[in-house]
Amino acid sequence: MSKPISPSLNAIRSATTGCGLIILVSSNAPGALHQSIRLGRLKKLERLGLATRHGAAHWRLAPGLADTLRHMGERGDIIRTMQRAHAAREIVPAWGDQAIFDPAASDRPLVGRLIERGLSDEHADRHYVIVEAVDGRTYYAEIGKGEAVGSIPENAIVQVSARGSGVRPVDRTIVEVAAMNDGRYTIDAHLKHDPAASERFAETHVRRLEAMRRISGTIDRDVDGSWAITPDHLEKVEIFEARQLRDRPVAIEILSAGSLEKLTTVDAATWIDRELVADAPIPLRDAGFGREVRAAQAARRQWLIAEQLAEEQGGHTVYRRGMLATLQRRELLRVAGQLSDEIGMPFAETKSQQVVRGRLVRVVEMTSGRHALIERSRDFTLVPWRPVMERHIGMSISGVMRDSGASWSFGRQRSGPSVA
Structure with a gap:
């Protein structure tokens, strides 16, 4: 949404002196x-506070004037985009209830x-979303490259949050293990380095290396499954994280693919249910x-009471x-x-x-x-979906189901990609 600098501003800049004063009246x-x-x-x-008058024919321009004007132009585009979205829904929110989401702040x-x-x-394939938030305001949020964010149904309930960046403890552990193993990282070397670590925990480090190899191509994995870790590995991580943050500045989680209206009577565990039983529900x-x-x-509470999954006691619900587990299993079956x-x-x-063990066929929306x-x-079975499964559809999959999640391996090779 960048705006070109106006011709009049170019003319003003061409008339500046070395001390930053604008000369309006001159012989040329x-x-x-x-x-x-x-x-x-x-x-x-x-009037915008970007120039100060000095005498009758001199002005001093504010530092960074061009960038400030460019940002103002972008903000104007954002406001017009939000106005079009509201007009399509025949909504006229107050100016104070429209904002730009800044994940860093x-x-x-x-x-x-x-x-x-x-778009x-x-x-540059940069995308945005407009979200009507639970705080009563409407937000515009930049979400980065479209390829980094999957499809989101319209009217879905989402959570947009800042993404962390920088070197993580997992990266430092990889460097420590490799330093003790001739510059190679393997799960066996990790377990030898830290006998208290589980194989499942070590597999999370392989997942990190696999992501860096796939996206940046700066890390090599040998046919035996070992990873070559160079002395500048943490610098590669910083470059990788900076690129990731630039391409995908926020994380988007779909809390409910269905619209709010459909959640009040559906026989399944919903976002509303999770909020009703949460220790710290989102402020509304x-x-x-x-x-x-x-x-x-309020409507969902009445439905839960009718289903004998809740009851009124002393003015409280x-x-x-096990209400959530009951609803989840009802829908699953x-x-x-x-x-x-x-x-x-x-x-x-x-x-x-x-x-x-079996073949990963497809995703099932529930x-x-x-x-x-x-x-x-x-036969077939259904297990909770993980985003990493997307690129392994059609492949063999194996894992062990646990209450805290599952550790999955794809393909038939022992050293193949896995995700905990």
């Missing part, structure tokens, strides 16, 4: 019309309803989308122990039954500590969250 002035345009522009800059994530996603810079303002969420929560009819195979529910369909020789 191009004419009265040009001087009139220049004078009008300077008065405009003065925000002390909490932005949570709300996605009302628009678009802020078509040539009694305005805008925040007011809509409050109304939806008490939720049944219902969707599994539909899939069984579709693919002609029986469903086998996965238990904790069970080993899962209200309680995305699941992966894993097909085996005689």
